[in-house]
Amino acid sequence: MSRPRTSEFTDDCLPPEGEFPSREALFSSINAWARARGYAFTTGKSTRERSGKRTVTYACDRSCRPPNNGLERQRKTSSRGTGCLFSVLAKESLDKERWTLRHRQDVRFSLHNHAPSPHSSAHPAHRKFNEQDTVLFAHLTNAGIAPKDIRTYLRQHSDSSATQKDVYNRIVAVRREMCAGQSSIHALANHLDEEGFWNHMRFDSSGRVTAVLFAHPGSLEYLQSYPDVLLLDCTYKTNKHGMPLLDMIGVDACQRSFCIAFAFLSGESEEDYSWALERLKSVYETCKARLPSVILTDRCIACMNAVGHVFPTAHSLLRLWHANKAVVQRCQPSFGVARQGTSTDEAMSLSSTTDKWTEFFRFWHSIVSSPSEKIFKERVSAFEKKYIPEFIDQVAYVQTQWLDLYKERLVKAWVDQYAHFGNVATSRVEGIHALLKAHLRKSTLDLFEAWRAIKHAVLNQLSELTYSQAKQQIRIPLELSGPCTPPSVDGFHMKLSGRWRSNASC
Numbered sequence: 001m002s003r004p005r006t007s008e009f010t011d012d013c014l015p016p017e018g019e020f021p022s023r024e025a026l027f028s029s030i031n032a033w034a035r036a037r038g039y040a041f042t043t044g045k046s047t048r049e050r051s052g053k054r055t056v057t058y059a060c061d062r063s064c065r066p067p068n069n070g071l072e073r074q075r076k077t078s079s080r081g082t083g084c085l086f087s088v089l090a091k092e093s094l095d096k097e098r099w100t101l102r103h104r105q106d107v108r109f110s111l112h113n114h115a116p117s118p119h120s121s122a123h124p125a126h127r128k129f130n131e132q133d134t135v136l137f138a139h140l141t142n143a144g145i146a147p148k149d150i151r152t153y154l155r156q157h158s159d160s161s162a163t164q165k166d167v168y169n170r171i172v173a174v175r176r177e178m179c180a181g182q183s184s185i186h187a188l189a190n191h192l193d194e195e196g197f198w199n200h201m202r203f204d205s206s207g208r209v210t211a212v213l214f215a216h217p218g219s220l221e222y223l224q225s226y227p228d229v230l231l232l233d234c235t236y237k238t239n240k241h242g243m244p245l246l247d248m249i250g251v252d253a254c255q256r257s258f259c260i261a262f263a264f265l266s267g268e269s270e271e272d273y274s275w276a277l278e279r280l281k282s283v284y285e286t287c288k289a290r291l292p293s294v295i296l297t298d299r300c301i302a303c304m305n306a307v308g309h310v311f312p313t314a315h316s317l318l319r320l321w322h323a324n325k326a327v328v329q330r331c332q333p334s335f336g337v338a339r340q341g342t343s344t345d346e347a348m349s350l351s352s353t354t355d356k357w358t359e360f361f362r363f364w365h366s367i368v369s370s371p372s373e374k375i376f377k378e379r380v381s382a383f384e385k386k387y388i389p390e391f392i393d394q395v396a397y398v399q400t401q402w403l404d405l406y407k408e409r410l411v412k413a414w415v416d417q418y419a420h421f422g423n424v425a426t427s428r429v430e431g432i433h434a435l436l437k438a439h440l441r442k443s444t445l446d447l448f449e450a451w452r453a454i455k456h457a458v459l460n461q462l463s464e465l466t467y468s469q470a471k472q473q474i475r476i477p478l479e480l481s482g483p484c485t486p487p488s489v490d491g492f493h494m495k496l497s498g499r500w501r502s503n504a505s506c
Helices: 023-035 131-142 147-157 164-179 184-194 217-225 270-287 301-310 320-335 344-349 351-368 373-387 392-410 428-440 447-473 486-505
Strands: 018-020 041-048 054-060 087-092 099-103 198-203 209-215 229-235 245-251 257-264 294-297 315-318
Touching (some): 023 099, 184 198, 184 209, 184 447, 198 270, 209 270, 217 270, 245 270, 270 301, 294 301, 315 320, 315 392, 320 351, 320 392, 373 392, 428 447
Parallel strands (some): 294 315
Antiparallel strands (some): 041 054, 054 087, 198 209, 229 245, 245 257
């Protein structure tokens, strides 16, 4: 039974009759008319005559009948349907070159049985993206723009009434189009090959992918020029499968980090690291680059063992940043250092213990920065004398967990025997992790989406590296600069070569 008709619609509710060059133009025109009057059209039914002409009924989008209230439903839901009979006819011409809009004869089809909607966004037909918005949407999605930012841009540059849910649905549609009907892992494999990435996948006995390694071709060009230093570290929460992401990082002549390769691993066992590093070794060989002379890791035993097995000629060092972090976490609480949120009185009473911790941490830094083995032993002896027995557990931790086991990989007296180019005390790997997380934004991506986000991060990084090197190549140190005349250029080269000779004689 139809609901009571209302008379809240304006008298010009029916769109004017007329001819249109196409069915799409007709439909767009009648919906533009309906949008300003609080309703929308959808395609009701379509029939074809013997002559081939088609007749399409465009009905109010609330024409469907509401569900039966007598039935017991599992979910409490709602419906837009009111059984509204409002509709118009669109007829195709015999030559199929135009469409004609006609009103229906019965007055029932020119009246609504509901009130007009307060806003056009209540109707899905008015929230659809036009062709221009659809193309723009695909570009923004492919660029990795966040959904909320896409909606903001559309609101500022389009008359679309799309909601946040419509934006999410369109993103899913764009991703589905990119996969071209394939699973995410098949799409990943195809895109890696199509875009020229060096890649390798690892499979288990049942044919499931357990690891993926890939490297951007631009990164490999940098690797050919700067192969000497390699930094390794895993980051987490990058994909919905919980696979650790191993970052393999190099350093260029301007002391800028660049990503060599990435590997999604099934775990962090020595076997996992060995597989990734064997593939990385193949990357070096493919690029005809020297194998790294120095490799820096954190204190991951499995990774350190794999490095020793795959790169036996490289010097394996520990990053001081991780050692500092471990010492702070293990030792600082014993000094009763004030934390954030401590009251003023408590903070003042703890000032002396704070000073003790600062002195202790400086002592640790002085030990790892010892320039010779002799000075190292002297500083360790002074360290023991000062903090035993009051902080014997903390001294024992520093000695047994770091100095006794890893002084050759951590202390300046031993570390400086190798060409690490100053890459021991920085947290550049953590910076790369932050860069990746800024592009990934969430931990529920599949491997294909995670790879796309990483690709954007790498492309941006390569662009910055190119700029940095180009800028450095056209700059001259102030002490070597002079008037831009040919003699000054010769003088510049003479000064520069003299500097090299003086450095070589040191």
